[in-house]
Amino acid sequence: MATQYTNETLFRLADELLEPYKGLDLPPLSDEKNPDGNGPPREGRSEAYTEWPKPIDGSNNAFDIHIYYFPNNAGHKAYVKALYERIRREFPELRAYRLWDIPVGPHPIPMFEINLFNPEQFGAIVPWLVVNRGPLPVLVHPNTGDDYRDHIELATWLGDKVPLDGELLRRARH
Secondary structure: OOOOOOHHHHHHHHHHHOHHHOOOOOOOOOOOOOOOOOOOOOOOOOHHHOOOOOOOOOOOOOEEEEEEOOOOOHHHHHHHHHHHHHHHHHOOOOEEOOOOOOOEOOEOOOEEEEEEOOHHHHHHHHHHHHHHOOOOOEEEEEOOOOHHHHHHHOOEEEOOOOOOOHHHHHHHOO
């Protein structure tokens, strides 16, 4: 189920989104177009290519990726083993945890986890997974220090969403 926001919440979030620019004397954004008719042309480069946005905690691992499979499906088992090996060979700089054959924590089916430490790694592995994940569901979530919010509210899914044990995550908050 998609997270539902009230208009009041959306107005507050919109204000927070533009908070870094409040009080600055900035020129209006250009309506000029690129040669292809889309636009406008942009100069400079965002810090987001090298720095995580707040509240993501980049001091250890800023993002986790969980790749799930159905253990009673022989095709899934074969595919996840091949994908696990391929990721470990192609992305040796990433921390890949063991391939579980049982559910772990809030994850209701087996999976393996990958940790991402910088935006460059995120920019490499996520598009790679879009193309190579096959039939496997993939959860991508930040680490902000709030496991419930990270896994449930800030989560992004590639493929089918796997219902996590939100109650377990909620209890861990307290």
